[in-house]
Amino acid sequence: MQHFTSVKDAYNIDKLVNEALLMKKMPYADKHLGKNKTMGLLFFNSSLRTRLSTQKAAQNLGMDVMVMNVGADSWQLEMNEGVIMNGDKAEHVSEAAAVIGQYCDIVGVRSFPGLVDREYDYSELVLKQFMKFTGKPIVSLESATRHPLQSLTDLITITEYKTVERPKVVLTWAPHVKALPQCVPNSFAEWMNIANVDFTIAHPKGYELAPEFSGNAKICYDPKEAFEGADFIYAKNWSSYEDYGKILSSDPAWTVSEEKMKLTNNAKFMHCLPVRRNVVVDDAVIDSANSIVVQQAGNRVWAAQTVLKEILLTQMRVESPYLF
Numbered sequence: 001m002q003h004f005t006s007v008k009d010a011y012n013i014d015k016l017v018n019e020a021l022l023m024k025k026m027p028y029a030d031k032h033l034g035k036n037k038t039m040g041l042l043f044f045n046s047s048l049r050t051r052l053s054t055q056k057a058a059q060n061l062g063m064d065v066m067v068m069n070v071g072a073d074s075w076q077l078e079m080n081e082g083v084i085m086n087g088d089k090a091e092h093v094s095e096a097a098a099v100i101g102q103y104c105d106i107v108g109v110r111s112f113p114g115l116v117d118r119e120y121d122y123s124e125l126v127l128k129q130f131m132k133f134t135g136k137p138i139v140s141l142e143s144a145t146r147h148p149l150q151s152l153t154d155l156i157t158i159t160e161y162k163t164v165e166r167p168k169v170v171l172t173w174a175p176h177v178k179a180l181p182q183c184v185p186n187s188f189a190e191w192m193n194i195a196n197v198d199f200t201i202a203h204p205k206g207y208e209l210a211p212e213f214s215g216n217a218k219i220c221y222d223p224k225e226a227f228e229g230a231d232f233i234y235a236k237n238w239s240s241y242e243d244y245g246k247i248l249s250s251d252p253a254w255t256v257s258e259e260k261m262k263l264t265n266n267a268k269f270m271h272c273l274p275v276r277r278n279v280v281v282d283d284a285v286i287d288s289a290n291s292i293v294v295q296q297a298g299n300r301v302w303a304a305q306t307v308l309k310e311i312l313l314t315q316m317r318v319e320s321p322y323l324f
């Protein structure tokens with residue numbers, strides 16, 4: 001694996017999941033792999049899980065870790081090329097990323113979309129500039145359009161908890177007070193569309209994801225119908241792709257309630273977190289025995305560790321081909 005920015009970087013998702021589940025049983029089996037290697041974690045936005053789980057994953061592989069809140073701790077970075085830098089941005093990504101590449105062997109980047117200019121966000125400029133100028137493998141820690149470490153985690157969790165070979169997985173939109181990115185649902189759909197699951201996306205009209213992400217998933221516009229017979233309910237709010245970045249609905253019928261969960265096949269409840277209680281999901285659901293949100297977040301470590309291991313192995317093959 002060279003980089004990890006989308007499902008396209010995962011040569012075989014089932015193999016990755018199996019590797020992650022093995023790693024969960026033997027967390028320190030590869031402690032030697034990352035010796036004398038440094039992981040850089042760059043955050044343009046807040047994080048709890050991604051920051052701590054990726055740090056822990058790198059440490060489990062024996063790597064050193066450096067974390068930086070870009071903009072807050074460092075200089076504001078200019079991403080566009082050819083601009084006259086007479087504004088508030090003191091440093092260009094071409095130098096900043098290249099310098100970070102001098103210190104780090106793998107670099108993780110979190111950079112959310114602005115949700116104002118769809119074309120700009122979906123061009124993934126920040127991620128592309130880091131890939132261009134760092135000269136080292138780049139791992140997406142949630143970019144403008146995707147959150148692949150989350151989706152790998154989700155597939156690991158579904159694999160662990162499924163009780164039938166091909167479970168019915170429902171991604172349901174839920175209300176929120178803020179306009180949120182489409183990253184988590186985009187990525188989740190991208191992964192579920194190639195996983196061995198029966199996949200439905202449920203949302204109010206106007207919340208259709210970009211067709212490149214929704215793919216062949218079944219689409220349901222009824223807040224209850226999609227829940228029928230579901231084995232996994234995956235809740236997430238996102239803002240409109242079509243009417244870009246806008247909140248079109250706050251209909252409480254889309255909140256995940258006990259009543260709706262009763263329509264399912266005793267479904268497990270999942271969410272990437274952080275989650276707004278009693279807006280996205282009722283207390284009674286997230287506090288129930290069927291809620292696996294904490295276990296799901298725990299699996300972030302094994303998803304990150306599997307990806308970092310794959311990248312380290314690829315690096316070693318290039319640096320020390322005689323070992324292989």
Ligand SMILES: NCCC[C@H](NC(=O)CCC(=O)O)C(=O)O
Nearest residue numbers: 142178180181183184272273274
């Ligand atoms: N990394 C997981 C989710 C991150 C982000 N959520 C948020 O910004 C929630 C913020 C709030 O609830 O105020 C999102 O939806 O993409």
Ligand SMILES: NC(=O)OP(=O)(O)O
Nearest residue numbers: 047048049050272273
């Ligand atoms: N799920 C997730 O990415 O959480 P953080 O935003 O806290 O990293």
